[in-house]
Amino acid sequence: MRIIVLGAGIVGVTTAYYLRERGHDVTVVERRAEVAAETSVGNAGHVCPSYATPWAAPGMPGKSLKWTLQSWLGIEAALRFTPRLDAHQWRWLQRFLAQCTPERYAINKARMGRLARYSHTQLKQIRERLDISYEQTTGGNLQLFRTQEGVDNAGLSTKVLAEAGVPFELLDADACVAFDPGLHAARNELKGGLLLPLDETGNCPLFARALADWLQAQGVQFRLSTTVDAIEVAGGQVTGVRTSAGTLQADAYVVACASASVPMLKPLGLDLPIYPVKGYAITVPVSDPAGAPRSGVMDEYYKVAITRMGDHIRAAGTAEIGSWDTRVTPRDCATALKSLKNLYPQGADLARVEYWAGLRPMTPDGAPLIGATRYANLWLNAGHGSNGWTTACGASRILADRIAGERTEIESDDLAPLRVI
Numbered sequence: 001m002r003i004i005v006l007g008a009g010i011v012g013v014t015t016a017y018y019l020r021e022r023g024h025d026v027t028v029v030e031r032r033a034e035v036a037a038e039t040s041v042g043n044a045g046h047v048c049p050s051y052a053t054p055w056a057a058p059g060m061p062g063k064s065l066k067w068t069l070q071s072w073l074g075i076e077a078a079l080r081f082t083p084r085l086d087a088h089q090w091r092w093l094q095r096f097l098a099q100c101t102p103e104r105y106a107i108n109k110a111r112m113g114r115l116a117r118y119s120h121t122q123l124k125q126i127r128e129r130l131d132i133s134y135e136q137t138t139g140g141n142l143q144l145f146r147t148q149e150g151v152d153n154a155g156l157s158t159k160v161l162a163e164a165g166v167p168f169e170l171l172d173a174d175a176c177v178a179f180d181p182g183l184h185a186a187r188n189e190l191k192g193g194l195l196l197p198l199d200e201t202g203n204c205p206l207f208a209r210a211l212a213d214w215l216q217a218q219g220v221q222f223r224l225s226t227t228v229d230a231i232e233v234a235g236g237q238v239t240g241v242r243t244s245a246g247t248l249q250a251d252a253y254v255v256a257c258a259s260a261s262v263p264m265l266k267p268l269g270l271d272l273p274i275y276p277v278k279g280y281a282i283t284v285p286v287s288d289p290a291g292a293p294r295s296g297v298m299d300e301y302y303k304v305a306i307t308r309m310g311d312h313i314r315a316a317g318t319a320e321i322g323s324w325d326t327r328v329t330p331r332d333c334a335t336a337l338k339s340l341k342n343l344y345p346q347g348a349d350l351a352r353v354e355y356w357a358g359l360r361p362m363t364p365d366g367a368p369l370i371g372a373t374r375y376a377n378l379w380l381n382a383g384h385g386s387n388g389w390t391t392a393c394g395a396s397r398i399l400a401d402r403i404a405g406e407r408t409e410i411e412s413d414d415l416a417p418l419r420v421i
Contacts, residue, residue: 001024001025001250001251001252001403002024002025002027002249002250002251002252003019003024003025003026003027003250003251003252003253003254003403004026004027004028004029004241004248004250004252004253004254005019005026005027005028005029005253005254005256006029006228006241006253006254006255006256006257006264007028007029007030007255007256007257007258007260007261008028008029008030008032008035008036008037008208008212008222008224009035009036009038009039009040009208009256009257009258009388010036010040010043010204010205010207010208010388010389010392011256011258011381011382011384011388011392011395011396012028012030012254012256012257012381013028013035013036013208013211013212013215014126014208014211014392014393014395014396015254015256015381015396015399015400016028016212016215016220017126017211017215017396018396018397018399018400019254019400019403020215020218020219020220021400022400022404025219026215026220026221027220027221027222027223027248027250028212028215028220028221028222028223029223029226029228029241029243029248030222030223030224030225030226031225031226031227031228032224032225033224033225034209034224035205035208035209035212035222035224036204036205036208036209036212037205038258038358038359039258039259039358039359039360039361039388040204040205040208040388040389041204041205041356041358042279042281042314042316042356042357042358043204043205043316043388043389044281044305044307044314044316044386044389045201045202045203045204045296045305045307045309045314045316045389046141046199046200046201046296046298046305046307046389046390047120047123047199047200047201047202047389047390048116048141048196048199048387048390049113049116049117049119049120049166049198049199049390050116050117050161050166050167050168050196050198050199051113051143051157051161051166051196051199052109052112052113052115052116052387052390052391053109053112053366054099054105054108054109054112054365054366054367055096055362055366055385055386056096056097056099056100056104056105056108056364056365056366057100057105058100058101058102058105059100060100061097061100063079064079064081067079067080068080068081076302076334076335076338077318077335078302078303078317078318078319078335079318079319079320079321080318080319080320080321080322081320081321081322082320082321082322082323083322084322088262088271088275089275089321089322091273092273092274092275092364093321095273095364095365096364098364099364099365099366104365108365108366108367109160109366110164111367111411111414111415112366112367112387112391113164113166114410114411115367115368115391115394115395115398115410115412115415116387116390116391116394117166118394118397118409118410119390119391119392119393119394119395119397120198120200120390120393120394121394122393122394122396122397123393126211126393130210130211130214132207132210132211132214133210134202134203134204134206134207134210135202135203135206135309135310136200136201136202136203137200137201137202137294137295137296137308138200139197139294139295140179140195140196140197140198140199140200140295141195141196141199141200141201141295141296141297141298142171142176142179142180142193142194142195142196142295142296142297142298143193143194143195143196143297143298143300144176144183144190144193144297144298144299144300144301144343145190145191145192145193145194145300145301146189146190146191146299146300146301147191147301148191150191150192150300150301151191151192154170154192154194157194158170158194161196166196166198167196167197167198168194168195168196168197169194169195169197170192170193170194170195171192171193171194171195172192173187173190173191173192173193174187175193176190176192176193177190179193179195179294180293180294180295180297181290181294182290182291182292182293182294182344182346182347183293183297183343183344184291185291185344185345185346186342186343186344186345189342189343193297199296200295200296201295201296201307201308201309202309202389203309203310204388204389223243223245223248226243226244226245227243227244228241228242228243228257228264229242229243229244230242230267231253231255231264231265231267231268231378232247233268233375233378236374236375236376237375237376237377237378238253238375238377238378241253251377252377252378252379252403253377253378253379254379254380254381254399254403255378255379255380255381255382256380256381256382257382258359258360258361258382258384258388259274259275259276259324259359259360259361261274261361261380261382261383262274262275265373265380268375268378270373270374270421271421272369272380272382272383272417272421273363273364273383273420273421274361274362274363274369274382274383275321275361275362276323276324276359276360276361276362277319277320277321277359277360277362277385277386278319278320278321278323278326278357278358278359278360279316279317279318279319279320279357279358279359279360279386280316280317280318280320280328280332280333280336280355280356280357281314281315281316281317281333281336281355281356281357281358282314282315282316282333282336282337282340282353282354282355282356283309283312283313283314283353283354283356284312284313284315284340284348284349284350284352284353284354285311285312285313285348285349285352286308286311286312286313286347286348286349287346287347287348287349288346288347289347290346290347291344291345291346291347291348292308292313292344292347292348293306293307293308293313293343293344293347294308295307295308296308297343299317299339299343302317302335302336302338302339303317303318303319303335304316304317304318304335304336304339304340305317306339306340306343306344313340313344313347313348315336315337315339315340316336317335317336317339318332318333318335318336319360319386324359326357326358326359327357328355328356328357329355330353330355332355332357333353333355337350337353360385360386360388361382361383361384361385361388362383362385362386363383363385363420366385366387367383367414367415368381368382368383368384368385368387368391368395368415369381369382369383369415369416369417369420369421370395370398370399370402370412370415370416370417371398371399371402371412371415371416371417371418372402372416372417372418373417373418373421374418374421379399379402379403380417381395381396381399394410395415397409398410398412398415
């Protein structure tokens with residue numbers, strides 16, 4: 001078939017890969033001048049098959065209220081909330097809160113973990129087949145706990161991991177430093193950690209662009225700097241996509257536009273339960289390799305992910321519900337900067353900070369929307385939230401299987417868009 005993929009982030013590019021592997025004639029349409037130039041470019045860098053977790057969890061409503069009040073008072077917080085006169089925002093929040101029960105959390109975490117582990121397998125296959133390098137590390141990631149409460153709460157996490165057969169190791173503070181010597185200056189800040197040996201890190205846009213280069217060599221067209229004005233439908237199916245470069249037509253269409261999928265599909269009567277959660281990140285050069293992270297760590301106290309990417313370090317943290325713009329100020333990234341400076345004071349060149357903000361396309365239950373819509377030839381691969389780098393390859397393989405009418409390798413009915421729209 002001729003298939004048009006809308007969006008050239010990590011999800012759109014991997015979708016194009018699996019469709020091309022099945023012999024389809026694929027065209028990717030992207031509004032930016034470069035692949036992986038929006039949400040993907042500021043990705044924290046963690047690939048987490050062990051620990052893909054929904055934000056909607058027991059206790060999250062109380063934590064969210066606490067963080068929101070802190071942010072309104074000018075205190076550093078992991079979450080900000082800006083209420084808007086926006087019915088979509090309030091519907092999303094209502095559905096999010098409904099997922100914060102122990103029962104829903106268990107269901108959502110199980111399916112997210114299933115997808116994440118499958119996606120990791122697919123990512124490794126692509127890496128090995130195409131010999132792609134993207135500043136990856138494969139020695140495991142470390143969750144860091146600064147309080148005894150954090151260590152105690154890890155018990156629940158390890159129980160879930162054990163039930164899923166996922167390897168892990170609880171470490172004391174000295175063992176955390178032994179695993180990542182760059183933490184030696186912060187030894188007294190730490191109470192312990194959780195080592196997840198299967199997890200990896202990598203430069204998401206570097207991977208996406210290398211894959212896009214390979215796809216172009218295989219005949220896939222990338223129409224960059226091309227905006228989508230409207231999706232045209234008739235008779236229960238899509239008849240074309242009206243763009244700044246004219247109307248494009250194909251046999252099937254895939255929307256993989258992250259948060260932008262919402263306004264794109266709303267005129268078609270598809271109300272996607274996706275809301276942009278604005279995320280912030282900083283990137284700094286490594287000043288001293290001995291004092292820099294060896295792979296990836298998650299500062300659980302500040303909810304900041306820190307990743308070594310070649311000769312740079314990225315720190316991503318703070319989420320904001322209620323903003324559709326991507327403007328950023330140094331104050332927005334204060335928490336990420338504080339965490340990085342505290343944990344790796346000798347490894348990061350904090351005099352040369354690059355600031356970034358992007359919109360993470362979050363669903364209330366945390367799981368992406370993968371599969372068919374009510375239009376016969378319109379498909380969806382969106383809503384990956386903060387886990388897009390972790391879940392993109394698996395989700396895209398599932399979508400290609402579904403378009404082909406084949407059985408997916410893992411259970412995926414509970415990921416289908418029609419479960420919620």
